[in-house]
Amino acid sequence: MSPRTTGQIHIIGAGLLGTSIGLALTKLGIDVSISDASPANQLLAIDFAAGRKLVEGDDVSVVVVCVPPDVTAKTVIGALKDFPTAIVTDVASVKSTVLAELKSNTADTSRYVGSHPMAGREKGGTLAGRADLFVGRPWVMAVEEKTDSAAAQKIEQLALDLGSTPIRMSAQEHDHAVALISHTPQIISSLLAAQLSIAEDKDLSLSGQGLRDTTRIAASDPSLWLQILSANSAELLPVLKNFDKDLEQVIAALEQVGTSGSLAKLGKVLEAGNQGIARLPGKHGSTNTSYAQVVVMIDDKPGELARLLTEIGQAGLNVEDLKLDHASGAQVGLVELSVLPNIEEKLTSTLRTNGWRLAG
Amino acid sequence: MSPRTTGQIHIIGAGLLGTSIGLALTKLGIDVSISDASPANQLLAIDFAAGRKLVEGDDVSVVVVCVPPDVTAKTVIGALKDFPTAIVTDVASVKSTVLAELKSNTADTSRYVGSHPMAGREKGGTLAGRADLFVGRPWVMAVEEKTDSAAAQKIEQLALDLGSTPIRMSAQEHDHAVALISHTPQIISSLLAAQLSIAEDKDLSLSGQGLRDTTRIAASDPSLWLQILSANSAELLPVLKNFDKDLEQVIAALEQVGTSGSLAKLGKVLEAGNQGIARLPGKHGSTNTSYAQVVVMIDDKPGELARLLTEIGQAGLNVEDLKLDHASGAQVGLVELSVLPNIEEKLTSTLRTNGWRLAG
Numbered sequence A, B: 001m002s003p004r005t006t007g008q009i010h011i012i013g014a015g016l017l018g019t020s021i022g023l024a025l026t027k028l029g030i031d032v033s034i035s036d037a038s039p040a041n042q043l044l045a046i047d048f049a050a051g052r053k054l055v056e057g058d059d060v061s062v063v064v065v066c067v068p069p070d071v072t073a074k075t076v077i078g079a080l081k082d083f084p085t086a087i088v089t090d091v092a093s094v095k096s097t098v099l100a101e102l103k104s105n106t107a108d109t110s111r112y113v114g115s116h117p118m119a120g121r122e123k124g125g126t127l128a129g130r131a132d133l134f135v136g137r138p139w140v141m142a143v144e145e146k147t148d149s150a151a152a153q154k155i156e157q158l159a160l161d162l163g164s165t166p167i168r169m170s171a172q173e174h175d176h177a178v179a180l181i182s183h184t185p186q187i188i189s190s191l192l193a194a195q196l197s198i199a200e201d202k203d204l205s206l207s208g209q210g211l212r213d214t215t216r217i218a219a220s221d222p223s224l225w226l227q228i229l230s231a232n233s234a235e236l237l238p239v240l241k242n243f244d245k246d247l248e249q250v251i252a253a254l255e256q257v258g259t260s261g262s263l264a265k266l267g268k269v270l271e272a273g274n275q276g277i278a279r280l281p282g283k284h285g286s287t288n289t290s291y292a293q294v295v296v297m298i299d300d301k302p303g304e305l306a307r308l309l310t311e312i313g314q315a316g317l318n319v320e321d322l323k324l325d326h327a328s329g330a331q332v333g334l335v336e337l338s339v340l341p342n343i344e345e346k347l348t349s350t351l352r353t354n355g356w357r358l359a360g
Helices: A016-027 A039-047 A069-082 A096-104 A149-161 A171-196 A209-219 A222-231 A233-255 A262-278 A304-314 A341-353 B016-027 B039-047 B069-082 B096-104 B149-161 B171-196 B209-219 B222-231 B233-255 B262-279 B304-314 B341-353
Strands: A008-012 A032-035 A060-065 A087-090 A112-117 A138-142 A165-169 A292-299 A321-327 A332-339 B008-012 B032-035 B060-065 B087-090 B112-117 B138-142 B165-169 B292-299 B321-327 B332-339
Touching: A008 A016, A016 A032, A016 A039, A016 A149, A032 A039, A060 A069, A060 A149, A069 A087, A069 A096, A069 A222, A087 A149, A096 A112, A096 A171, A112 A149, A112 A171, A138 A149, A138 A171, A149 A165, A165 A171, A171 A209, A171 A222, A171 A233, A171 B171, A171 B209, A171 B233, A171 B262, A209 B171, A209 B209, A209 B262, A222 A233, A222 B262, A233 A262, A233 B171, A233 B233, A262 B171, A262 B209, A262 B222, A292 A304, A292 A341, A304 A332, A304 A341, A304 B304, A332 A341, B008 B016, B016 B032, B016 B039, B016 B149, B032 B039, B060 B069, B060 B149, B069 B087, B069 B096, B069 B222, B087 B149, B096 B112, B096 B171, B112 B149, B112 B171, B138 B149, B138 B171, B149 B165, B165 B171, B171 B209, B171 B222, B171 B233, B222 B233, B233 B262, B292 B304, B292 B341, B304 B332, B304 B341, B332 B341
Parallel strands: A008 A032, A008 A060, A060 A087, A087 A112, A138 A165, B008 B032, B008 B060, B060 B087, B087 B112, B138 B165
Antiparallel strands: A112 A138, A292 A332, A321 A332, A321 B321, B112 B138, B292 B332, B321 B332
16 A cells, blocks of 8 residues: 655654654655654654654655644744745644644744644553554544645645544634543543542442543543643533533432432433434444454463463464453453454364363 | 352343343353243343243242342342242342332341442343353442341352452442442433533544543443432432532633633642542452553564563563553554562563563
């Protein structure tokens, strides 16, 4: 598959997004250079195969600015100056504030296209980078009246090369949408997890998957999210206030359990939740969907996992991902193997033949 | 592996939990009968290998009541009558109301042990049943002063056979804990998903994994949850009110972005979220053991992981948990090893000596 993107791509910022873009483009055979304010991060990203060092005489075609939101505009302005013929994009989670700062600095935005890949992990940093981070994800091109169409197309082709679906909308439309589908879930998840910080150990010992899923993103970096949330407060506030209004109705209903109509109000919220879920578009390319999962129970003793993997290797079978969980009390470990669907049957029969216990 | 459970187990209610229990016990070679108020469901469960039909002359040892919360007490009373020598348990999500109803009906509770497996799926019904639903999950035994110890042990052995970790607490302690770690996440997830029900399609087109995870359980059955939430309103209200108070502080902070101290308040909530997450026990309820993490880069080729684990085993070091991530594009895999902190240094020095590359 030959990539649509041509020329050298320079990435500024070797965090999760910058590293992931670098890994993916490098894999496609594109010439990628990557830099970071931290020399250690930059070295790590290069060692990680996310790109090479930028050198004198490089002819950069596109600059991708992947730095924290509060320094994005400044870095874009610098990039427009340092790379006078390149198209410059950024990947910050809020688009209006970046655009306003560029305008107030009278930056020449004809070569600038703001963008935002709707991809991320609760872990950040260079080592969290993944070439497939963007596969199947929407990538917003924040296109304004003054945006050069050829420049926007160039960034769209880059997004397509990374497996994303480019979506055009204005910076304001983008910020309105992410307030609902990204920033509100972040705040709510953090608020929910915050309730756990004051709980007793005994209560937490019962935690299950529902709690884990609803609070997963509460593990995200507070300083990054402070920047995002405060930059988008205008769009965020109406959604949070509506949530608050609904929550207070639920509280009122629960305070009147037994009186007529109270259950109906509570039921309406639960049903609205069902309806909301149903409106979510099909899952965007999570890697899990393409793999078959085989769960093996192993004895909780040294060497068992190595033995399992050695036998799988001897059978010529490739494991794409692996997760080990100890089922405490049960004296067994559960190994979740993710494999390509076409080898699932061979894997399960091999394991059964060799005497392994498969779960489910 | 021979099961601890002996005798015939009868399951009343062939929904998600009843079917799952039946599947798991049947798999262990235990004699299981299963019934359901709906003849169609009962047939389906039997066809699904979750048990056989109950017949005249059966000698039932344990009855497991797996019906909706609002008919649980009534069904337990019936089971105590119909099976005069059996121990009776139920799996309802709220324990105090069931117990109160039994007492007010002067049921003989000496043969009754309330219980609650902390397992579920957002899908319900017979066909959602899974034999491994309970593996590694906590299973609460709601033990009261009057509970017969031998009866409680019998149910605990059943929970152990299903791979669960039995935890004893009173009905009230259970209800207090699940208000925080199960019922509040359910309401909050539903409220969050409810905001989507009134959104524009354009906004939803940007949805990503964070939104999906935080709203996953909002797809749960409203009528079941109405029963659970209203039965536990007394324990639930203080948690929801605290959440509400925190939310209003966030709203106030976002309304004052730019004024001194507003970011600090927002940051505190995000950090409290981080802290809450950090307190969650390892997936299977092993409380508070904090492991040291060592990340090893391995070549993305068959046999490398087995070689790594073999060498760790040869050094006499025990790995508590393991996660493998493929950094696709980078041609390396990242192996996150969790070990007890006291062997971290020996592990890293062993690996370095053997030539492995450690990240970070």
